[in-house]
Amino acid sequence: MDQPLPRDPIADAQRNWERRGWEAQAAPMAAVTAIMRTQQLLMLRIEGVLKPFALTFSRYELLTLLAFTRRGELPMSRASSLLQVHPTSVTNAVDRLQAAGLVDRTPHPVDRRTTLIRLTSDGRDLARRATEALNREVFTDTGFDTDDVDALIRILARFRQQAGDFAVD
Amino acid sequence: MDQPLPRDPIADAQRNWERRGWEAQAAPMAAVTAIMRTQQLLMLRIEGVLKPFALTFSRYELLTLLAFTRRGELPMSRASSLLQVHPTSVTNAVDRLQAAGLVDRTPHPVDRRTTLIRLTSDGRDLARRATEALNREVFTDTGFDTDDVDALIRILARFRQQAGDFAVD
DNA sequence: TCCACATGGTTGGATGTCCAAGTATAGTCC
DNA sequence: GGACTATACTTGGACATCCAACCATGTGGA
Numbered sequence: 001m002d003q004p005l006p007r008d009p010i011a012d013a014q015r016n017w018e019r020r021g022w023e024a025q026a027a028p029m030a031a032v033t034a035i036m037r038t039q040q041l042l043m044l045r046i047e048g049v050l051k052p053f054a055l056t057f058s059r060y061e062l063l064t065l066l067a068f069t070r071r072g073e074l075p076m077s078r079a080s081s082l083l084q085v086h087p088t089s090v091t092n093a094v095d096r097l098q099a100a101g102l103v104d105r106t107p108h109p110v111d112r113r114t115t116l117i118r119l120t121s122d123g124r125d126l127a128r129r130a131t132e133a134l135n136r137e138v139f140t141d142t143g144f145d146t147d148d149v150d151a152l153i154r155i156l157a158r159f160r161q162q163a164g165d166f167a168v169d
Numbered sequence: 170m171d172q173p174l175p176r177d178p179i180a181d182a183q184r185n186w187e188r189r190g191w192e193a194q195a196a197p198m199a200a201v202t203a204i205m206r207t208q209q210l211l212m213l214r215i216e217g218v219l220k221p222f223a224l225t226f227s228r229y230e231l232l233t234l235l236a237f238t239r240r241g242e243l244p245m246s247r248a249s250s251l252l253q254v255h256p257t258s259v260t261n262a263v264d265r266l267q268a269a270g271l272v273d274r275t276p277h278p279v280d281r282r283t284t285l286i287r288l289t290s291d292g293r294d295l296a297r298r299a300t301e302a303l304n305r306e307v308f309t310d311t312g313f314d315t316d317d318v319d320a321l322i323r324i325l326a327r328f329r330q331q332a333g334d335f336a337v338d
Numbered sequence: 339t340c341c342a343c344a345t346g347g348t349t350g351g352a353t354g355t356c357c358a359a360g361t362a363t364a365g366t367c368c
Numbered sequence: 369g370g371a372c373t374a375t376a377c378t379t380g381g382a383c384a385t386c387c388a389a390c391c392a393t394g395t396g397g398a
Contacts, residue, residue: 005250005253005335008335009251009335010329025309027318030322031318035207035208035321036211037325038208038325041328044356058383068185076346076347081174083178084206085386086387088385089386091348092384111345112393113394114347135194139194139201142197142200143332148324149200151324155320157179160177160203160206160210161177163210163312165210166174166178167174167176245377246377254356255356256378257357257378257379258354260377262354280375282362282364282377
């Protein structure tokens with residue numbers, strides 16, 4: 001699975017699409033497929049760096065989100081909408097982080113429906129160390145040059161906004 | 170989970186990164202996070218279109234790969250390397266496609282280790298109809314304009330190649 | 339005040355992905 | 369020819385994601 005192929009399989013697919021008469025859709029299809037594959041490659045790289053910390057990317061994201069809040073706590077529903085994942089994914093992540101002693105569940109002071117996720121000191125410490133590792137081992141050299149990074153941020157922000165991720169900035 | 174947020178959470182994260190002293194890593198982090206989120210959005214859109222066909226994207230990819238081969242058949246290992254997924258993922262997909270009558274498993278004529286996946290006529294028909302739906306409902310208007318598509322293809326191809334996905338073209 | 343509807347979170351189920359390990363078959367080299 | 373190594377596929381396990389359904393709590397209007 002990790003031997004390099006002799007040719008770019010996505011470029012091949014694009015040519016196949018064109019040959020079948022989907023000229024107009026071939027390039028968008030290739031771009032979409034490339035995003036899928038790039039995401040997979042980045043995820044593997046990131047999870048490799050996080051493995052020594054016994055964290056997955058989704059748990060890391062939650063931990064870091066908490067670390068960026070003023071009090072180190074957040075309602076589950078708020079975490080769900082900020083991370084843009086299903087509430088059940090948050091439940092799952094919190095279960096595991098809590099088992100590892102990295103977060104607590106606390107009742108909300110006034111709304112009894114709500115559960116607050118609260119960073120423990122171990123959690124805060126691990127978030128800091130994992131972030132240092134990711135910055136050092138992934139984000140310092142992603143493989144995209146400066147212009148690429150700018151282009152990606154711009155293009156993908158517009159796409160996400162148009163897809164309804166967030167309102168006009 | 171699907172209400173638009175008032176602001177771009179990735180841009181916020183980028184600002185947080187900068188404020189914590191990771192100026193050089195903030196933009197690459199944002200680009201990587203944006204790729205992750207974009208992949209998720211595209212996947213949801215695609216799976217929505219494939220749902221009426223009782224297909225997932227990974228099964229669709231396998232079906233389409235077979236449809237593009239001369240004889241409509243391929244060793245499992247070859248599918249694994251072309252789709253760039255783990256062999257167990259191919260086993261999983263083939264199990265389900267076979268249960269749905271869309272592919273068969275055939276022994277390889279000379280190498281008895283190898284299993285060939287072979288498209289059935291139902292499988293070929295479904296692949297065609299699913300591709301038409303995706304082209305019509307997703308790839309005709311992805312939300313990326315022509316320049317964006319070109320930029321994505323170029324930037325991501327370079328990244329994938331550098332990551333060892335395929336040899337120099 | 340009370341009922342209908344909205345919101346917050348969990349449980350159970352289906353899928354996909356990866357890794358580790360195990361079995362079977364091929365190929366290589368002495 | 370026989371042992372060693374490589375390749376092909378499967379099984380079992382750990383995770384993450386989504387959806388549907390369910391229970392508890394809040395809110396708002398008649």
